Amino acid sequence: MKQPTKTNPKHYGITSPISMNLPEESELEQTQKLVQALKPFGVFEEDLELHRRFLVLAKLNTLVKEWIQEISRSKNIPTSLIDNIGGKICTFGSYRLGVHTKGADIDALCVAPCHVNRTDFFTTFYEMLKEQEEVKDLRAVEEAFVPAIKLCFDGIEIDILFARLALQIIPENLDLQKDSLLRNMDIQCIRSLNGCRVTDEILHLVPNIENFRLALSTIKLWAKRRNIYSNVLGFLGGVSWAMLVARTCQLYPNAPASTLVHKFFLVFSMWKWPVPVFLKQPVDCNLNLPVWDPRVTPSDRNHLMPIITPSYPQQNSTYNVSMSTRNVMVEEFKQGLVIMDEILQNKEDWSKLFEAPNFFQKYKHYIVLLASAPTEKQHLEWVGLVESKIRVLVGNLERNEFITLAHVNTQSFPGPKEDNKTPEFSTMWVIGVEFRNMEGSELLKVDLTNDIQSFTDTVYRQAASSKMNESEMKIAVMHVKRKRLQQLLPHLDLTKGLHAVKESMVDLSLDSDNTISMPSCPSPHINSSTGTSSSSDSQGETNTSGSTPSAAECLSDSTNPSGSSPRAHKRPGSPIHDENTKKHKYQEHSNANDDSVDVPMDKETNTPVLSSTCSASSQCSTGTSSSSDSQVETDTSESTHSAAACQSESKSSSPPRARKRSGSPLDEENAKKHKNQERRKVRTERRIRWWKPKEEECSVRFSEEDRQGLGGVEELLDDWETTAEVIRETARKVVE
Known part of the structure; x- marks a missing residue:
């Protein structure tokens, strides 16, 4: 193994390195152990598969050249120029970085000259691809933030973006890093081109590419195993993880991969967010493109974990991060540092770093979100839309004054099967919730109606804007306690964690950062909220029929416009929240005709307890108790709270109030x-x-x-x- 020289003439990053030490023998041994530990997880692709990918890209590149020549002839381009007009396919993302895993897709960019437009790409090139025998699952996503054609070419999934340059000829040796190429380009082409520019710039800014690739492969596997690898759900995507590892490489330019992994956890467990992470000094090219700058753009000041792309125009790759997801990731950084210290002291093996967490034993309360559709095609579109908006629900929950953390699991699960003849496709997500300890409170009423209603409204507005006219797509939201999760996830051993059941459940091919939110159809609004009670050691769950609902019943059809309860217009905790609403939240419900059930809180723990089904027919506020970790009785009746019912509630738990006497x-x-x-x-x-x-x-x-x-x-x-x-x-x- 060639040892790096101690004098490193090139300066990497925006600061000087922390350490220039050369690797020791023990560090090189740990790196070899790391390589062996990564192999069982399919991190490294075999040479035969690599060659197959190369052949597929070569065929695709040939198709692009032929297509551009045909377009040129149809637009009366001189024959002398057609043969040399060019056009090419460029890769970016994990494949370009050299850290793609087995079965991962390829992110590609079609670069075309100025006379070829985006309409040509989604019409004639799409038709050309459809005629190829190797192409399957071809679909165009024109409405996405970054439009693309998605396909499976000879068994390899590929996402193709399009960028038209202001050039008449596209040379083979074209350098996409030139900022001058951005002149006279539309914003969609700039976004498409940015993927290649960022990827290439990252490779130029690291001291040792091989060490960077091995360290990044390790961190990506760790992030996927710990369920914090998802840009769309508010965690970090592939490019963001790559930039964090690249910054670590800049601070320790001569360190081997094993040491870089340790330093990665050391640096970012101590990082003072929201201090931004830069790989290079920002450069202004005077092209009047929007760049990330909190001094100029007020919205940039709200970013919680800014990681700034190195290429112009500089952008924050982590704008989806919320307070909850940042807290979860920081805790994972700290735990990773503890494990790495033990590994380097030979107290633990590298496999310890890749142990999966037991998400379903971590929290007492969970919110389950179900998206369902009658056909597989509709389900694929609906799931893409709902998943892209889950971070809206997380944000709503975070703003609730009684909730301290909303942790969404990045893995989705098949929904429960219903006992009916109509086939239905469904997907389920689980969100762990922590509630605030309210000292001195005898009773805590938590109302999630507005939080969930706002989320469903957002989803259906997006679906309506996509002009989809299907009405069978549904969303169901319910709250469950930990003990009830087994009913909803019967195929998992919840006491051992997700990955202990089936290692293949970890999708190691999630390497694309171009998450495309597919449009879906509108559906009648649902009013989802929770009405619950918790009694010590109570058995089972009850509804108005007196029977225990099954998992399928709990997440059954919740679209019932006629039975929907009136929408609330004020969010709990709002400064304009009127006094009557506050009383409804804290008062004990003793009216026998009221559907919600309240139980006093445990004075010792003061931990809120919450459980319900969230359906269109039940508007619920949550009465919670922190008595022993018991089963939750859930009211699923179709009755709704009225203003009169709320006004008639007992005020036995409220503080004494002055009474008005007439004539005094x-x-x-x-x-x-x-x-x-x-x-x-x-x-x-x-x-x-x-x-x-x-x-x-x-x-x-x-x-x-x-x-x-x-x-x-x-x-x-x-x-x-x-x-x-x-x-x-x-x-x-x-x-x-």
């Missing part, structure tokens, strides 16, 4: 003062709950060591410090 001005004045005091108290508590974390999070100053180690841009760091100081001072004043 003094009592009226006292009652009014008491009411105003209560309102001010509630508003103050809500403001403190919101601002207190801001005071702690924003108490940050960047030392010189931080600036060198984190590698932030000087001006950006100063700007972050100023913003953080303003927020911190505001929070301090509010809390005081």
Whole structure:
């Protein structure tokens, strides 16, 4: 093995390296052990399969050249130019980086001259592909953020994007890294071209490509095993993980792969988010294209985990990250560091790093989301749309004042089968939920109606905008406790984790970052929320019929426009939330005709408990108790809460209120003062709950060591410090 020279003349990254140490013998041995540990997971593709991919790309490149020549003839291009007019296929993503796994798809870009337009690509080139015997599963996705043609060519899945350059001839040795190529290009072509530019730039910015590839393959496998590899669900995609590993390589340019993996966890478990990650100094090419800059663009300041692409126009590749997903990833970084310390001390094997978590034993409460459609084709489109909007549901749950974490599992599961003759295709996602401990609360009412309704409205609006007229596609949302998950996921051993059942359930081919949200059909709105109670050691779950619902019944047809309850217009926790709504949330329901059931909270733990089915016919607010981890009684009746029913609820658990006596001005004045005091108290508590974390999070100053180690841009760091100081001072004043 060739040893790198100690003097590294080229400077990588925006800061100087942390360490230039050459690898020791023990580190090289650990790297060999790492390679052996990766082989059982199918990380490395065999030479025969690599050659097959090369042949497929060569055939596709030939088809592109022939197609461009035909288009040129039809548009009266001089014959002398047609033979040399060019056109080519370029790869990007995991295949271009050299870290694709067995069975992974290929991301490709069709580069065409100026007289070939996007309409030609989706018509004549599409028809040419349809005539090829090797092509199967051909479909065009023109409405996507990055339009593409998706196909399976000789057994290999390929996503082809299109970019038209402002050139009359496309030479074979064309360098796509030239910023001048972006002139006079439309925004869709710039987005398509950006994939190739970012991938090539990453390879140019790492000191040792082989070490980078091995370290990146390790981190990608680890992220997939830990269920934090998904750009569309709010975690990180392939390009984002590649940039984090590339930054680690810049800080430790001579380190072997095993050491780079350890340093990766060390650096990013200590990273002070939202300090951005840069691979190079941002460059302005004066092309008036939007770039990521929180000093100019206010929305960029809301990004929680910015990782900035190195090519112009610089963009944040992690804009989907939410507070919950960031917290989950940071905890995984810290746990990965602990495991790596043990591995390097020879206390553990590398297989320990790739152990899958037991997601279904981690939380007490889960929200299950089911998307179903009558045909397989409709189901494929519907699932793509619903999955692309799950992060909206996570964001809604995060904004609920009683929820501290909403952790979505990146793996989806087949939905439960219904006992009817009509075939139905369904997919299910599971979200783990943590509730806030409410000290001093005898009773906690958690209303998720607005959170879930907002999510379903978003999905159906997107479906309607796609002009789909199918009405059989449905969404069902329900809350379950941990013990009930086995009914919904009978094929999994929930006590041992997902991957202990079937290793092949981990899709190692999820390497594409071009997640395309497919359009779907609108469907009647559903009103989904939760109404639950929890009693100590209670057995089973009850509904109005007195029988225990099956998993299929719990997630059955929830589209019932006529039975839908009225939509709520105010979100819990909103400053404009009226006093009556607050009372409904905290008061104990004792009316015998009311469908929701409330149980007092355990004073020792104060942990909210929540469970329900979420259907169109039941609008529910959640009464929860933190008594022993028991089965949950779930009300699935078709009755809905009315304003009169809520007004008639018992107020035994509410604080004493001043009573108004007719004809007594003094009592009226006292009652009014008491009411105003209560309102001010509630508003103050809500403001403190919101601002207190801001005071702690924003108490940050960047030392010189931080600036060198984190590698932030000087001006950006100063700007972050100023913003953080303003927020911190505001929070301090509010809390005081």
